[in-house]
Amino acid sequence: MSNQFKTTSERVTKIAALLSLLLAGLIVLSACMGYVKIGFVDIVRIIAAEITGNHNLTAHINDKFPAIQETWTAIVMEVRLPRILTCAIVGAALALSGVIFQGILLNPLADPYTLGVSAGAAFGASIAILLNLSASFVSIPLFAFIGAAFTLFFVIFLSYSGRSPSPALSSNNLILSGIIVAAILSAGISFLKYVADEQVAVIIFWLMGSFASKTWTDVLVTITFLIIGGAITFIFARDLNLISLGERSASTLGVDTKRVTLILLITGSMLAAVSVSVSGIIGFVGLLVPHIVRFITGPDNRLLIPISTLAGSILLLMADTVTRSILPHEIPIGILTALIGGPVFCWIFKRGTIR
Amino acid sequence: MIETKKISFGYAEKPVIKDISLTFEAGKFYSILGPNGCGKTTLLDLMIGHLKPISGKVVLKIAGSHFITNSNRQSIFIKNINKKDKSVKDTNKNQIKCSDVSREKDILSMSKREVAKHIALVAQNYNINFPFTVKEIVMMGRHPYISRFANPSKEDFDIVSSVMERTGTDTFAHRKITDLSGGERQRCVFARALSQDTPLLFLDEAFSNMDISHTITLLNLVKKEVKSQNRTVVSVFHDINLAAIWSDELIFMKDGQVAACGKTDDVISEEIIKEVFHVKSKVEHNRYSGVKQAYFQGYK
Numbered sequence: 001m002s003n004q005f006k007t008t009s010e011r012v013t014k015i016a017a018l019l020s021l022l023l024a025g026l027i028v029l030s031a032c033m034g035y036v037k038i039g040f041v042d043i044v045r046i047i048a049a050e051i052t053g054n055h056n057l058t059a060h061i062n063d064k065f066p067a068i069q070e071t072w073t074a075i076v077m078e079v080r081l082p083r084i085l086t087c088a089i090v091g092a093a094l095a096l097s098g099v100i101f102q103g104i105l106l107n108p109l110a111d112p113y114t115l116g117v118s119a120g121a122a123f124g125a126s127i128a129i130l131l132n133l134s135a136s137f138v139s140i141p142l143f144a145f146i147g148a149a150f151t152l153f154f155v156i157f158l159s160y161s162g163r164s165p166s167p168a169l170s171s172n173n174l175i176l177s178g179i180i181v182a183a184i185l186s187a188g189i190s191f192l193k194y195v196a197d198e199q200v201a202v203i204i205f206w207l208m209g210s211f212a213s214k215t216w217t218d219v220l221v222t223i224t225f226l227i228i229g230g231a232i233t234f235i236f237a238r239d240l241n242l243i244s245l246g247e248r249s250a251s252t253l254g255v256d257t258k259r260v261t262l263i264l265l266i267t268g269s270m271l272a273a274v275s276v277s278v279s280g281i282i283g284f285v286g287l288l289v290p291h292i293v294r295f296i297t298g299p300d301n302r303l304l305i306p307i308s309t310l311a312g313s314i315l316l317l318m319a320d321t322v323t324r325s326i327l328p329h330e331i332p333i334g335i336l337t338a339l340i341g342g343p344v345f346c347w348i349f350k351r352g353t354i355r
Numbered sequence: 356m357i358e359t360k361k362i363s364f365g366y367a368e369k370p371v372i373k374d375i376s377l378t379f380e381a382g383k384f385y386s387i388l389g390p391n392g393c394g395k396t397t398l399l400d401l402m403i404g405h406l407k408p409i410s411g412k413v414v415l416k417i418a419g420s421h422f423i424t425n426s427n428r429q430s431i432f433i434k435n436i437n438k439k440d441k442s443v444k445d446t447n448k449n450q451i452k453c454s455d456v457s458r459e460k461d462i463l464s465m466s467k468r469e470v471a472k473h474i475a476l477v478a479q480n481y482n483i484n485f486p487f488t489v490k491e492i493v494m495m496g497r498h499p500y501i502s503r504f505a506n507p508s509k510e511d512f513d514i515v516s517s518v519m520e521r522t523g524t525d526t527f528a529h530r531k532i533t534d535l536s537g538g539e540r541q542r543c544v545f546a547r548a549l550s551q552d553t554p555l556l557f558l559d560e561a562f563s564n565m566d567i568s569h570t571i572t573l574l575n576l577v578k579k580e581v582k583s584q585n586r587t588v589v590s591v592f593h594d595i596n597l598a599a600i601w602s603d604e605l606i607f608m609k610d611g612q613v614a615a616c617g618k619t620d621d622v623i624s625e626e627i628i629k630e631v632f633h634v635k636s637k638v639e640h641n642r643y644s645g646v647k648q649a650y651f652q653g654y655k
Contacts, residue, residue: 106484107484108484108485235503238498238501238503241487241495242495242498244484244485245483245485245487245492245495246478246480246482246483248400248405248476248478248480249478249544251405251467252403252405252470252471252474252475252476252478253471253495253496253498253499253547253551254466254467254468254469254470254471254472254498254499255467255468255498256467256468257467294485294486298486298487298488298491299485299486299487300487300491
């Protein structure tokens, strides 16, 4: 097995390197595309100039590489890159969150929204929109995040219910609590939509998810959460393997299941919450990516975590690029992922290879 | 050695375990028998620290350096594998010398990892949703010994392959656990518990889905370790006759209490089976098994 394990981890390193390259290429390619077409080389020059601070790179080099217009630099640096990077980071965060939830809930069908985090975020955002707080630009994401966090803690509180036959924080309790809370919140959202009057369109559009007009602040916030979340998840990766076999087994094999479950639950939910708050509700990434990746890496979370994170970011960025610059009209990314992800999931399900 | 001191569990109106005090000594195979819902599994859960008793406590007696220095244990273990029975006497001597120094510990005061180095459990529920390979599953038994960022050592691999060979799980080592039959899965989970290499082994209906040949193989395997390495096995059984053949002592449970316990041949009787299970039987010494067996009457 020593050898077998080694080759698996070598293979995964290779896949990870390949996916990183693919992601980097996709980021540049995606920055080329849009209303103004900018060449691949020019994008590389603009990015290199910004990173190194050497603005000669964007100046006239020779006839083959003429000077790059100021507006192009502005488009790439202020409009496209923040959006592209936010999208890639959110994709990674959703996939990572999916891996965590599938492990904790012992259920390959769980996703970041199983515990009602998305409903909580949507409720928070709807309140912010209804109260017309959107004038100050942070308030909607902030309210969404607060809504998600409150939901999470309420779900955890519920799943500690005293007389339930299954122990606190068991997957059954969590899933049930999540469904109950999400049902209440969706009713709440419907009510808010009903009273929202003219604002109803804003709420509906927000719920569909979009990466339009993201800023460097969004990039910074999401990447901070992703790095912290990724580190915590990786630390507990082996414990998560055991937890995915069931609480009692994990506990007898020396995992402090309550503590680890709680830590991972909060980590996964925070990743989902921050994703929802910057970009609205984007389904299927967190459900589908870990599934597809498990075909390649197997169920071992030490391999599944890094590869899923990369794959999630690539897939969501591809979807966003399609909706932003290939389709004649931009459609909300949440709709696109559901329209593509749904049928793919049906196909996997029918093949009987749900893992 | 593990001891329950007047433990109770459940709610006031519905007690599950009532005031049970039992001592499980090293070098003995115990079986717990009783009807469905009499609290057998709960008792095991309390003893492993998975549930917290509402009164009383569970005490683990850690016998000297034998159990503390794990590398020492492993080397004894591996020596036994290599030399088979030759080193058994040495090991026993070693244990007697060490057992003078013993410490008592409340199971709830120990970390999960520490408990996992002392008690392994083969649980009733062995449903696994994720397609780990059999070898990966068995390697998980080494979890308490591997530090967070380390990879399994050569010793871990040696123990795993030796356990897999002895449990016959090596024949499907690279298959996915989700593709196996119930009995095969149960053998994997059994192998995982053995690879934990603990002085105490709890079996919760561990043979319920296994064919008779594997049941006998595994029972002989653990019985041998009980005798040669002074381990303790506590097994929940439904089959009274299998329990009688392999157990040194039997514990009959009824309604969360101990109905009878003691040496197998002393305890097993027509009266106790009638009292606990409400069935008529005939208990006789069987020359082939070498122990008393219970016989039942069918429909006529």
